[in-house]
Amino acid sequence: MKTLANFIDGKLVAPAEGIYIDSLNPATGEVNGKVPDSTAKDVNLAVEAANRAFPSWSKTTRAYRSALMIKVADLLEQKLEEFALEESKDQGKPVSLARTVDIPRAIYNFRFFANSILNRHEKATELDGIALNYVHRTSAGVAGLISPWNLPLYLLTWKIAPAMAAGCTSVCKPSEFTSVTAWMLCSILNEAGVVNMVFGTGPNAGAPLVSHPDVPLISFTGGTATGELIYKAAAPLNKKLSLELGGKNANIVFADADFDEALKTTVNSSFANQGEICLCGSRIFVEKPIFDRFTKELAAAADKLVVGNPTVTGTTTGALVSEQHLAKVASYIDLARAEGGTVLSGGSRVTDGALARGFFIRPTVIVGLPAIDCRVQQEEIFGPVVTVTPFDTEDEAVRFANSTKYGLSASLWTENGKRAHRVAQQLQVSVRGGGS
Ligand code: NDP
Numbered sequence: 001m002k003t004l005a006n007f008i009d010g011k012l013v014a015p016a017e018g019i020y021i022d023s024l025n026p027a028t029g030e031v032n033g034k035v036p037d038s039t040a041k042d043v044n045l046a047v048e049a050a051n052r053a054f055p056s057w058s059k060t061t062r063a064y065r066s067a068l069m070i071k072v073a074d075l076l077e078q079k080l081e082e083f084a085l086e087e088s089k090d091q092g093k094p095v096s097l098a099r100t101v102d103i104p105r106a107i108y109n110f111r112f113f114a115n116s117i118l119n120r121h122e123k124a125t126e127l128d129g130i131a132l133n134y135v136h137r138t139s140a141g142v143a144g145l146i147s148p149w150n151l152p153l154y155l156l157t158w159k160i161a162p163a164m165a166a167g168c169t170s171v172c173k174p175s176e177f178t179s180v181t182a183w184m185l186c187s188i189l190n191e192a193g194v195v196n197m198v199f200g201t202g203p204n205a206g207a208p209l210v211s212h213p214d215v216p217l218i219s220f221t222g223g224t225a226t227g228e229l230i231y232k233a234a235a236p237l238n239k240k241l242s243l244e245l246g247g248k249n250a251n252i253v254f255a256d257a258d259f260d261e262a263l264k265t266t267v268n269s270s271f272a273n274q275g276e277i278c279l280c281g282s283r284i285f286v287e288k289p290i291f292d293r294f295t296k297e298l299a300a301a302a303d304k305l306v307v308g309n310p311t312v313t314g315t316t317t318g319a320l321v322s323e324q325h326l327a328k329v330a331s332y333i334d335l336a337r338a339e340g341g342t343v344l345s346g347g348s349r350v351t352d353g354a355l356a357r358g359f360f361i362r363p364t365v366i367v368g369l370p371a372i373d374c375r376v377q378q379e380e381i382f383g384p385v386v387t388v389t390p391f392d393t394e395d396e397a398v399r400f401a402n403s404t405k406y407g408l409s410a411s412l413w414t415e416n417g418k419r420a421h422r423v424a425q426q427l428q429v430s431v432r433g434g435g436s
Contacts (some may be wrong), residue, residue, distance in 0.1 A: 003034040009049035010192030016041035026092035026319035027358040038200035040208035046196040050142040050169040053193025058139035058167035069114035092319030106157040117165035139167030149175035247408030250401035251281030257413035275384040291390040299344035302363040326359040329383030371400040
């Protein structure tokens with residue numbers, strides 16, 4: 001078992017209060033690590049270190065920062081297997097997913113921003129012989145970076161890498177549920193004070209970071225309710241704020257779609273990472289002529305997914321991140337039944353064999369619920385649970401898809417190019433609700 005430490009000014013340090021949280025392996029229910037339960041004292045130390053490092057770091061050349069970030073990417077790549085296994089144990093995701101998506105994308109984040117900073121250009125506008133207006137960008141200062149548990153290293157590096165590239169120093173607060181790979185990353189980041197890591201809970205460590213007067217910029221990815229709290233805390237301090245929030249994404253399948261491709265991709269986009277991805281399609285709308293066949297084949301494919309120990313290659317569906325999250329997901333399956341839905345596949349916790357100790361739910365397909373006036377179709381479940389609903393017309397599909405407060409993403413399947421553009425332009429994604 002690992003005992004994690006905060007990473008402040010380039011050094012691993014114990015939390016000021018000496019208190020730790022048990023972080024469980026979701027597949028076994030056993031303690032996987034001890035995570036510092038940091039407080040404002042630790043956050044203050046980290047912000048001081050980041051502030052001290054800022055003047056010299058922000059003056060380094062782009063070429064210097066870029067080269068350093070490429071080195072970080074290379075070192076991470078050398079340890080890909082080790083990181084993938086730990087991410088799987090920490091979060092419950094299949095190791096194959098961590099190996100092919102999470103960790104490679106974390107590496108890519110460093111490479112991408114290392115290159116983009118070298119190729120940055122800005123616009124200038126001319127005021128006929130009077131003035132030339134141009135953009136001059138400066139580094140903002142210490143960035144507060146708060147990330148969720150579902151794609152732990154990938155989403156955190158999506159914040160760290162652009163901050164480093166832009167000459168900002170940072171204080172990160174990863175999710176208390178999945179801190180291990182962020183802690184492992186500390187051994188690769190060795191410029192003192194440039195990236196600092198404070199582990200712990202949202203209220204104890206995240207909130208003081210958001211309200212810290214010397215942190216002018218907050219980048220947050222997580223739930224919509226938490227995003228609202230952060231918005232309220234940051235607004236009076238006029239902070240720069242980036243919020244990437246929840247989703248309840250529509251996946252619209254027209255009768256003229258390539259059936260096999262739409263089905264195969266829907267299985268993946270609904271159930272990958274146990275449905276714990278903000279972009280997962282969780283409301284599937286299928287045009288009536290193919291509805292029965294599509295739902296039948298989707299349920300059969302969901303039944304074939306391999307629910308099992310996530311560290312074993314071949315497992316396609318791992319464990320949910322925590323018992324508390326499992327209870328939330330299970331409560332929505334109960335609610336679906338109460339709201340008149342029929343469960344075609346899954347619908348229960350795994351209670352037999354070794355998996356009974358972990359937090360496993362079988363991939364679940366539900367039909368028979370109203371598209372709009374129904375909590376299961378409106379609220380984010382964030383688990384391996386999808387609803388499938390028939391529609392008659394294009395207008396109805398658009399109305400159903402746009403009927404939630406979340407507007408993160410949507411997908412549509414048709415072989416008709418004109419329809420694809422027409423419908424896509426009516427889908428209200430990234431313009432309201434959880435969109436960023
Ligand atoms: P949460 O909102 O619960 O937590 C996100 C982060 O915020 C965690 O580090 C959490 O700490 C911290 N936090 C909690 N409360 C506060 C607070 N008051 N002040 C500061 N920080 C706080 O989200 P989850 O971790 O449960 O992640 C799942 C959610 O994230 C889903 O809604 C999902 O849709 C969304 N998400 C959105 C993405 C996007 O790009 N739009 C991508 C991925 C996920 P702690 O862990 O200790 O609670």
